Structures are given as C-alpha cells and as structure tokens.
Amino acid sequence: MAKQVLLVDDSEFMRNLLREILEREFEIVGGAENGVEAVEMYKEYDPDVVIMDILLPIRNGIEATADIKSYDPNAHIIMCTSVSQEDKMKQAVKAGADGYITKPFQKPSVMDAISDVLAVNNASNN
Amino acid sequence: MDDHLDAFVREGNHHLTALNEVLVELGEDPDSEEAVAEFFRRIHTLKGMFSAMGFDAASDLAHAIEDLVAEIQQDDLAVTQDRRSRLAEGVAELAECLVEIEASGIIQRDVSATITALRADLDASDAGVEAAVSDGSAGVSGDPFGIVDRGVVERVDGHVFHIRVEIGESPFRGVDGMLVLEAATDAFDVLGTRPSQDAITAGEYETEFDLVVASKNADIEATVQAFPKLADATITELDPADTTDTETPTDLKDSPLEAISREGAETGDANGVADAVGEAVMAASDTAVQSVTVDADSLEELSELVDRLFLTQRQRENEYSGQQGGSVGDLGVIAGRLQETVLDMRLRPVETITAEFSRLANGLAEDQGKDIEFVVTGEDVVLDYTRLAALRGPLLHLLRNAIDHGIESPEERQANGKAPAGTVVLAAKRDRDHVTIEVRDDGCGLDHEQLRETAINKGIKTQADIEELSDAEVAELIFEPGFSTTDSVTDLSGRGVGLDAVQETISDLDGSVSVSSEPGAGTTVTMTFPGAVAIQDVVFLECGGREYGIPSEDVVEVSQLRSVETIDSENVLSDGKTDYSLVWLDDALNVTNGTREDNGMLVYIHSGDHQIAVHCDDIRRQQEVLLKPFEKEVSNDSVFSGVALPTDGDVDPMLDVAVLDS
Structure with a gap:
C-alpha cells in the first residue's frame, strides 16, 4: 500500500508542486497551511511522512515538528528549506526533524529524502 | 612491482621528512604530546609499510623506534636530549635503508646496532611499563585511525566497529553530520568520532568523517546503510583480541590494518601489498596539505576536457539507454559530479580582489581631502576566478569615480545637511542565478542637465534625441564611448580609461551594467553577471x-x-x-x-x-x-x-x- 504523506506549506503552489511530484507513488492525505493545522492533521491522519516548510504562520515548522514529535516520537518529518537556512535547519533537527529537502527542489531529491527516512524506519523494525 | 616500489619510496620519504620535522619540534618543546603522537603514528605507518614490502630489517628498526615512542607516550618518559638523538639516529638509519631500497631494491646495511641501542634505552626504563603492556591496556590506539584508546575498545562488551562515513555533495554538511550522529547514537554506543562531534555538527569535515561505535550485533551493515544522508560508508570491525594469539605481548598495539599488510606480504599477493600500502598511505594522509596552487592554464584545460567528457557521456547514455543502464548511469553521475567539482574549483570569493580596496579607497579619499567610510558587503559571494580577475580594474575605476566625483568635501556635505564623512559601499550579492556587484555612494549624484549638455556637445546625441530621454536614460549615457563627466582629466578617474571601458569589460564577461542616481543623494552603479552554474x-x-x-x-x-x-x-x-x-x-x-x-x-x-x-x-x-x-x-x-x-x-x-x- 502506498505510504501516506502530509504536506505542510503556506504556499498553495508549493503544496501543489509537491503533490504533483509525489502523487504517483504516495498517497497525499492532505495539505496544511500552518503549524497548528499541521499538528491537527497529523493527529487525524497519522501519515508515514510529513513534508514541512520551515517557515510557517502561527506556529513555525520547527515548533510544529517538536509538537508532532512529542505526540508521536516515531513520526518522520522532512523539512523543506532553502540553502541559506542551515541554522534554522539545525534547530529543526534538534526539534526532531529526520531529513530535509532544499528549494527549489527536484523530484529525485524529494524521493531520496523520503526513502531515506523510511529506510531508517525499516532498518529499526527489522 | 616497480610502480609499487616507486610509490613506496616516495611515501616512505614523505614520512621520514615529517619525522625529522617532529624531532625538531620535540627539541623546542620536549613535552609536546601532539608531537609525540604524530611521531608515533608516522613510525607506526612506516613499520607497516616496510613489513608489507618484506624489508624486515627496516621494519624491525621501525618497530624498536615505535616501542620507545610508545613508552614515552604511555609513561610520560621525558624526551631528553639523549633520547631524542637516539630517535634521530634511528630515523637517519631508516632513511639510509630507504636510499638503498631505491638504488638496489634491497637493504644491505646492518641496522642491528641501532636497534640494540634503542632497545637498551627501552629496557632501562621504568619496570611498570611491562605491567601496562602485559595487561593489554597499553593506551595506544586500538583502532587503525587513532580515534579511541585500545583500553576503551577492550572493555566493550560486544562488537566495536570503525565506520567511515562519506557524505555526498550537500548544502548542509553540519545538518547531515547531526542527522548521522543522531542515527548512530540511536543505533549504537558511539565511542568516539573524528573530527569531534561539535566539528561534525558544524560541518567542519571534507567529505568524510569517522565514527567508532560499539554494538551488540555482529552485523551492522543494514543499520548503517539506512543512516540518512549517506553517500557511502565503510565498516571495519575492530577486534583487539585477534592479535594477542599470534603476536608477542608488545605487538598488542599492532592494528588490524597492519595485520592485513602482513597477510599480503606473506602470501606474496601483489595486490594485497599494494592495497595495504595504499591504506597505510591513506591513514597517514590526514595531516596532508589542504590546498594547492594550480596553474590557471591547466585548470582551463581540465574544465574544457570535463565539459567534453560530460557531453560525450550524455550522448552515450542516450545511445545505450535501456541496454546497460546501470554502469552507463553511474558514469553519468560521476561525470556530473566531476563537472560540478571543476566548476567549484573555479570559484573564488569576491574578497580575493576587494581585500586591498579598503586601503586604496581610504588613501584616495585622503589625497582628495575627503572623509569616507568604505564598506564591503558580501565578500563571500563567489565568482569564476577569470571573471573576478577581470573585474578588479573596473571596480577600482568605479571606486575612484565615487570618491573623486561622487563624495563631496566634508565642508560641502555639512553645508547640505549631510554627515561630514561620505559612505562608499561595494556590495556583492547572489540573487537567484545572478551575481550583482554594486558600487554605491551617498555623494552629490549625477547632474542630469550637465550630462545632457555634454552629450550634445560631444555629438553623442542630438538636441532632439536628448529631449526624448528621461533622467534615468540620460544617466546611462555615461557608459557611451567618449563620454566624460568632467572636463579636466584628474589624477583619479582620468588615465584614459573611461566608463565606456568599464562597460566593455563587463559585457565581455557576459554581464551588464547600469547606473541610477538621485541628485544630492548619491549614485549607484550595478553590475550583473550570470551565475557560475552551467x-x-x-x-x-x-x-x-x-x-x-x-x-x-x-x-x-x-x-x-x-x-x-x-x-x-x-x-x-x-x-x-x-x-x-x-x-x-x-x-x-x-x-x-x-x-x-x-x-x-x-x-x-x-x-x-x-x-x-x-x-x-x-x-x-x-x-x-x-x-x-x-x-x-x-x-x-x-x-x-x-x-x-x-x-x-x-x-x-x-x-x-x-x-x-x-
């Protein structure tokens, strides 16, 4: 069964772009526009992977990551960031992020990031 | 074997030179633990190399030297004048051996006297050493890379692995390091890292870093391969117990690496020996030179060849698509990375040329009786070095212009309600796929009426043309050939090089230049270049x-x-x-x-x-x-x-x- 992905980005365009890239191989359970919605939707759908923009309104991606991880320590969260945001990305890792993709992103890097975090999952389950 | 022998002699000499340098250091600072550690590492490597090539006499000599240094390291044996000359004699003797090997392929000299002298010193030293050696906690590296003490490795209940982690091309080395460390900490007991965990988290490593971890599992391959952000990983199990069965107690400190070399030498397996020597060389390369100067022509040729390789590979990929996808695809990845590497090699920060500008700008201002504050921003923005080199002249010209014509005298500025000191800014910035460089001043700005008059007087534009042009368009006229904003050729901006020359240089570099100016508020010249990424x-x-x-x-x-x-x-x-x-x-x-x-x-x-x-x-x-x-x-x-x-x-x-x- 296709793995489920939750997309979190305040830009509809970015959500759509990710959706286009991913929908052939994954089931997109939904798109959240801010950090609060992200946590709510995570609780509702329990997706396998969350792709989360680092800059979000209301509660930013780092805070939302911490929220989700405290709710489910096994959550897989991939941050969506730009190359100038290494410091923010480090904070995100401290908050529990499992990987990242950099904008502008390309399909292979998004796929790699997802298989990367899912591989960790598989290895620890085996 | 000749090629191997050449490589062997070259590497051997490299280590001997370094050993002599360390000896000089020890003469200056006999207590330097770092110097002793480096000496140990190098002599240990040399011992392994000689042994791998079957030069037993030299290997025994290196062994004797190593033992003495080990005692200095473990037992805080002082590096006395005497002891240092004994080590120096040993190293000199090894050098002689290498000379003979290079000349004839064999060692003819008798090194036994030197070995005896070294051993005598060893025997005379503290008896406590024996105990330390025999209980196996010699404190010498228990792994071939010197990351974790043998004692630590031995105390581990379970398996100990050395993992060399390779991170591919990445925008976030620090983040990648954090992710790998986190995964490693989750899965194993991390005993040590090189560089330090802090350095790895800060991204301060080239493409690889080393972990020594303990695990209950004998096979950690799958777990390691699942680490995030991994381009590749090499796993070696460290097992100090292996050597105790076959070697004398003093050989406890022999590393698995050396065990491999021995095996190669004994079976006469040429590849084994070559590999072992290669590994020994690699293990010793961490203090190697970090940057080299390359002839620009060679770099140009390399760039061209790599571009052609890349294109040829692309065609190949197309021709063979569906047939041997795997290897051709790999080749494509390699060709792509090769090209990126060469592109990266060509990039230099703007700082390379602006470092001297501050001094020049302040000097120019002083000559003119003007007060300026000169600011450079974005020094770390990178450009192809050929472009940077060509930009130095135009940038200096623009700076001179700003100071000469833009910035007013302190009195004039104060009269106009400005701070007495003017500001000249050179700002470099990466913007999407472009790099822009601005030279900005807060001086008097361009006099558009004056420009209109000059354009007509010099026959660049007709009265009718000029009336059609906006102030912004008039400002751009300063880049027209033969245009000059002042009548007198000053010491600063004259020199026969006008702004038209600046414009020409910039457009030769595939760039564009524009100017904007507000009367009384200042002038900004903006140069835009396509990014370096092809x-x-x-x-x-x-x-x-x-x-x-x-x-x-x-x-x-x-x-x-x-x-x-x-x-x-x-x-x-x-x-x-x-x-x-x-x-x-x-x-x-x-x-x-x-x-x-x-x-x-x-x-x-x-x-x-x-x-x-x-x-x-x-x-x-x-x-x-x-x-x-x-x-x-x-x-x-x-x-x-x-x-x-x-x-x-x-x-x-x-x-x-x-x-x-x-």
Whole structure:
C-alpha cells in the first residue's frame, strides 16, 4: 500500500508542486497551511511522512515538528528549506526533524529524502 | 612491482621528512604530546609499510623506534636530549635503508646496532611499563585511525566497529553530520568520532568523517546503510583480541590494518601489498596539505576536457539507454559530479580582489581631502576566478569615480545637511542565478542637465534625441564611448580609461551594467553577471511538438489554462497578488499547436523584472541539464538564450524570458 504523506506549506503552489511530484507513488492525505493545522492533521491522519516548510504562520515548522514529535516520537518529518537556512535547519533537527529537502527542489531529491527516512524506519523494525 | 616500489619510496620519504620535522619540534618543546603522537603514528605507518614490502630489517628498526615512542607516550618518559638523538639516529638509519631500497631494491646495511641501542634505552626504563603492556591496556590506539584508546575498545562488551562515513555533495554538511550522529547514537554506543562531534555538527569535515561505535550485533551493515544522508560508508570491525594469539605481548598495539599488510606480504599477493600500502598511505594522509596552487592554464584545460567528457557521456547514455543502464548511469553521475567539482574549483570569493580596496579607497579619499567610510558587503559571494580577475580594474575605476566625483568635501556635505564623512559601499550579492556587484555612494549624484549638455556637445546625441530621454536614460549615457563627466582629466578617474571601458569589460564577461542616481543623494552603479552554474534545473515545455526549456528557478507556478473570462482584454493574468502578462508560446515561436483557448498549460514565470504567464501545450518534465549560452551576436533579438542538453541526447532551446516579455 502506498505510504501516506502530509504536506505542510503556506504556499498553495508549493503544496501543489509537491503533490504533483509525489502523487504517483504516495498517497497525499492532505495539505496544511500552518503549524497548528499541521499538528491537527497529523493527529487525524497519522501519515508515514510529513513534508514541512520551515517557515510557517502561527506556529513555525520547527515548533510544529517538536509538537508532532512529542505526540508521536516515531513520526518522520522532512523539512523543506532553502540553502541559506542551515541554522534554522539545525534547530529543526534538534526539534526532531529526520531529513530535509532544499528549494527549489527536484523530484529525485524529494524521493531520496523520503526513502531515506523510511529506510531508517525499516532498518529499526527489522 | 616497480610502480609499487616507486610509490613506496616516495611515501616512505614523505614520512621520514615529517619525522625529522617532529624531532625538531620535540627539541623546542620536549613535552609536546601532539608531537609525540604524530611521531608515533608516522613510525607506526612506516613499520607497516616496510613489513608489507618484506624489508624486515627496516621494519624491525621501525618497530624498536615505535616501542620507545610508545613508552614515552604511555609513561610520560621525558624526551631528553639523549633520547631524542637516539630517535634521530634511528630515523637517519631508516632513511639510509630507504636510499638503498631505491638504488638496489634491497637493504644491505646492518641496522642491528641501532636497534640494540634503542632497545637498551627501552629496557632501562621504568619496570611498570611491562605491567601496562602485559595487561593489554597499553593506551595506544586500538583502532587503525587513532580515534579511541585500545583500553576503551577492550572493555566493550560486544562488537566495536570503525565506520567511515562519506557524505555526498550537500548544502548542509553540519545538518547531515547531526542527522548521522543522531542515527548512530540511536543505533549504537558511539565511542568516539573524528573530527569531534561539535566539528561534525558544524560541518567542519571534507567529505568524510569517522565514527567508532560499539554494538551488540555482529552485523551492522543494514543499520548503517539506512543512516540518512549517506553517500557511502565503510565498516571495519575492530577486534583487539585477534592479535594477542599470534603476536608477542608488545605487538598488542599492532592494528588490524597492519595485520592485513602482513597477510599480503606473506602470501606474496601483489595486490594485497599494494592495497595495504595504499591504506597505510591513506591513514597517514590526514595531516596532508589542504590546498594547492594550480596553474590557471591547466585548470582551463581540465574544465574544457570535463565539459567534453560530460557531453560525450550524455550522448552515450542516450545511445545505450535501456541496454546497460546501470554502469552507463553511474558514469553519468560521476561525470556530473566531476563537472560540478571543476566548476567549484573555479570559484573564488569576491574578497580575493576587494581585500586591498579598503586601503586604496581610504588613501584616495585622503589625497582628495575627503572623509569616507568604505564598506564591503558580501565578500563571500563567489565568482569564476577569470571573471573576478577581470573585474578588479573596473571596480577600482568605479571606486575612484565615487570618491573623486561622487563624495563631496566634508565642508560641502555639512553645508547640505549631510554627515561630514561620505559612505562608499561595494556590495556583492547572489540573487537567484545572478551575481550583482554594486558600487554605491551617498555623494552629490549625477547632474542630469550637465550630462545632457555634454552629450550634445560631444555629438553623442542630438538636441532632439536628448529631449526624448528621461533622467534615468540620460544617466546611462555615461557608459557611451567618449563620454566624460568632467572636463579636466584628474589624477583619479582620468588615465584614459573611461566608463565606456568599464562597460566593455563587463559585457565581455557576459554581464551588464547600469547606473541610477538621485541628485544630492548619491549614485549607484550595478553590475550583473550570470551565475557560475552551467548545470541548471530546467522545466521543459512542449509547444507544437517541440520542447523548450525555462530555468526551474524562474517558474513560480504551473496550472491548467484558466477559463477565458479571467483573462482581461490586455491578456493579463493575476494570481491575486501579482499580474502576469500572458504570452502565447505558439505565437512567439511562430509554430502551430492545437491547444489554444480551451486547453494546455500555463507556466507562471518570474525572472528579474519580468512576470509572464506562458501558455504551452504541455509540461514535459523537470531535469538538471547542462546549459550552453548562445554567442551574444546570435541571441540579441532571438527568443532563445541558449540551449539545454538534457540526458536524452536532445538539444532543446532555452527560452529568453526578457525577449518573450517584450
């Protein structure tokens, strides 16, 4: 069964772009526009992977990551960031992020990031 | 074997030179633990090398030296004058051995006296050493890379592994390091790392770092391979117990690496020996030179060859597609990385040329009786070195101009309500796929009326032409050949080099230059250059059965063609925030397609000042490709800016957004 992905980005365009890239191989359970919605939707759908923009309104991606991880320590969260945001990305890792993709992103890097975090999952389950 | 012998002698000499340097250091600071550690590491490597090549006499000598150094290290044996000369004699003797090996391939001299002298010193030293050695906790590296003490490795209940982690090309080395460390900490007991965990987290490693971990499991391959961000990993199990069975107690400190070398030597396996020597060399390379100077011509040739390799590979990939995808695909990845590496090698920070500007600018201001504050920002922005070298002259010229003509005297500035000290800024900035460099001053600005007069007087423009031009357009006239803003040739800006020369240089570098100025407030000259990246991510659009490329970075949004009603009479689309002019690609390209009003895709593009929505039949794909610009003459009014060379071997034109918008 296709793995489920939750997309979190305040830009509809970015959500759509990710959706286009991913929908052939994954089931997109939904798109959240801010950090609060992200946590709510995570609780509702329990997706396998969350792709989360680092800059979000209301509660930013780092805070939302911490929220989700405290709710489910096994959550897989991939941050969506730009190359100038290494410091923010480090904070995100401290908050529990499992990987990242950099904008502008390309399909292979998004796929790699997802298989990367899912591989960790598989290895620890085996 | 001759090649191996050459490499062996070269490496041997390298270590001996370093050993002599360390001996000098120890003469200056006999307590330097670092120097002793380096001495130990190198002599240990040499011992392994001699042994691997079957030069037992030299190996025994190196062994004796190593033992003495080990005792210095473990038991805080003082590096006395005497002891140091004994070590120096040993090293000199090894050098003689190497000379003989190079000359005849064998060692003829008798090194036993030197060994005896070293051993005598060893025997005379503290008896406690024996105990330390026999209980196996000698404190010498228990792993071939010297990351964790033997004692630590031995105390582990379970398996100990050395993992060399390789991280590929990455925007975030620090983050990647954090992720790997986190995964390693989750899965294993991390005993040590090199460099330190802090350094790994800060991204302070080249492409690899080392971990020594303990695990209950004998096979950690799958777990390690699942680490995030890993390009590759080499796992070696460390097992100190292995050597105790076959070696004398003093050989406890022998590493698995050396055990491998021995094996190679004993079986006469040439490859084994070569590999072992190679590994020994690699293990010793961590203090190697970090940067080298390369002849510019060689670099140019390398760049050219790599570009050609890359293109040839692309064609190959196309020819063989579906047949031997695997190896050809790998070759493509390698060729791509090779090209990126060479591109990176060419990049130098702006700082390289601006470092001296501060002194020059302040000197110029002083000569002129002016007060300035000179500021450089974005020194770390990188440009191709050829471009940087060519930019030095134009930038200096612009700085001189700013100080000479722009900045007023302190008195004049105060009279106009300005701070007495003027500001001159050189700002470099990476902006999307462009690099801009600005030279900005807060001086008097350009006198547009004066410029108009000069243009007419010098016959550059007619009275009628001039009246058509806005102030902004008049300002750009300063780049016209033969134009000069002052009548007198001053010491500073004259020198026969006008702004037209600056303009010419910039456009030779594929750049453009513009000026903006506000009377009384200052002047800004902006230079824009295409980025250094020749490989770009490109979105391919289809129109009339052909594909055309647009840089992905410029693509803001992609959507189905919206209903006709939302398009107003001027063919402008809006997404609520921004207006996009609609461009029918079939019209622009003079081709026919069948998807007009009711069908097709819209690509919203934002490039520089241009915001357009391009209508096309379909979006094909997004891919990293090699771009080749057209020569300037061709592209002037063409709707194409260059060609994209995607992996399918096609040559697809790249659309020029600026021309599409006009």
